[in-house]
Amino acid sequence: MEGAARVLEERGLDGYTTNAVAERAGVSIGSVYQYFPGKDALTAALVARETALLIEAVRAAPSAATPEDGFRRIVQACVAHQMARPRLALLLDREESRLQLADTLGSVAGDLTTALLALLALLALLGAGLPAEPETAAGDLFALVRGMVDAAGERGERDGEALERRVLRAVHGYLGLPQAVA
Structure with missing residues (x-):
């Protein structure tokens, strides 16, 4: 979640991708998708x-x-x-x-x-x-x-x-x- 927040802050909406979040968090893209079916679900969790x-x-x-x-x-x-x-x-x-x-x-x-x-x-x-x-x-x-x-x-x-x-x-x-x- 913190990786997603930092990517969004640093790169804006255009640079906010699940690949960028995975890279920032130091996990595989598969790990991101294991918890979130897509970027919108990740964003919703971040809002919450x-x-x-x-x-x-x-x-x-x-x-x-x-x-x-x-x-x-x-x-x-x-x-x-x-x-x-x-x-x-x-x-x-x-x-x-x-x-x-x-x-x-x-x-x-x-x-x-x-x-x-x-x-x-x-x-x-x-x-x-x-x-x-x-x-x-x-x-x-x-x-x-x-x-x-x-x-x-x-x-x-x-x-x-x-x-x-x-x-x-x-x-x-x-x-x-x-x-x-x-």
Whole structure:
């Protein structure tokens, strides 16, 4: 898997072949095909591997001390996912769309939406008010965070802290919360 990630980062989509992955991993092409029927299956497994840490962090967000801290954790996890290996994240985003990996995308979206709904409910319990349609608000927040983080990745941004601050300002603004202290 790491060989596949490195080939994709170093050679891009044009140089990302099962032969190149096998060479980078130091195994025979037959060994690659023993585990993956083709490049697309290898890519799907790589997407799942790369999103696992993001999903774990998102699932933990509702247990934060405050809803605001929970939103911060989600934003930090999304930014960290994008910034840890920016070229890989960008190329895998493109491949997710091309391969229509509904299971992986659905899992991330579902987990993120569940976490956002839990945080919105916590805000309501604390008297901050719950949006009239929490599911719509959670979907909007998901789109806002993903859109800003993905766009930053496409522009080649590398300052994760600045991106976190911008995304948190947008989240807080959407929810009508006081702006987070930088």
